[in-house]
Amino acid sequence: MSGQDIVDYSKLPDAELAVLLTGGDQAAFTEIYDRHWKLIYVHVYKMLRDEEDAKDIVQEVFGNLWIRAESIKNNTNIAGLLYTAARNKVFDLIERNKVRSDYIGEIASFISGTGNDQVDTIDxxxxxxxxxxxxxxxxxxxxxxxxxxxxxxxxxxxxxxxxxxxxxxxxxxxxxxxxxxxxxxxxxxxxxxxxxxxx
Missing domain, CATH: 1.10.10.10 (Winged helix-like DNA-binding domain superfamily/Winged helix DNA-binding domain)
Structure with a gap:
């Protein structure tokens, strides 16, 4: 991207970063990662109580975001997209019986605590x-x-x-x-x- 080195990505809103991301802008992806990874990790860790599983899920979520960047639709809520992807990865773990059922309540708290403006309708x-x-x-x-x-x-x-x-x-x-x-x-x-x- 021409002039990329003079763009201050940290000042761009998520919506603009998402547009840049669809065009394969790696700096936009890095900013999205830096901006959101910690919050996603904290929530996933609260659900799983396992650092390695939480890290794996976060890495997979962001890896998939980059791989599928071109398919991101206009006006996509990046935070909501990341939360939804993380939520679904945790559900996948539960369905494979890798997470104890007594964490279901905490998972629900995670979903409800993210707010309607950040997460799609609860699945x-x-x-x-x-x-x-x-x-x-x-x-x-x-x-x-x-x-x-x-x-x-x-x-x-x-x-x-x-x-x-x-x-x-x-x-x-x-x-x-x-x-x-x-x-x-x-x-x-x-x-x-x-x-x-x-x-």
């Missing part, structure tokens, strides 16, 4: 898929009753008749299932809780 489908695995860990009978209650919307009376057990047993099993699952929803937001537990 509820992926979060629910993670929590679905917690349901699958319930004892078979408890899981069956819980799914009849929350997924098929059957009343306790209908479940009792269907499974030939007492309504009290149904109620107790649903309560026990909720006690087992709700900690995984810690700080996750009422919308997701409703989607998973109240339907």
């Amino acid at each position: 509820e489908k992926r979060i629910i898929e993670i929590l679905e695995r917690e349901i699958q860990k319930l004892p078979p009978k408890m899981r069956e009753i819980f799914e009849l209650s929350r997924k098929e919307n059957l009343s306790h009376k209908e479940i009792a008749a269907k499974l030939n057990i007492s309504e009290q047993t149904v109620k107790k099993q649903v309560q026990n299932a909720l006690k087992a699952i709700k900690p995984k929803l810690n700080d996750m937001g009422i919308g997701i809780a409703i989607l998973l537990l109240m339907r």
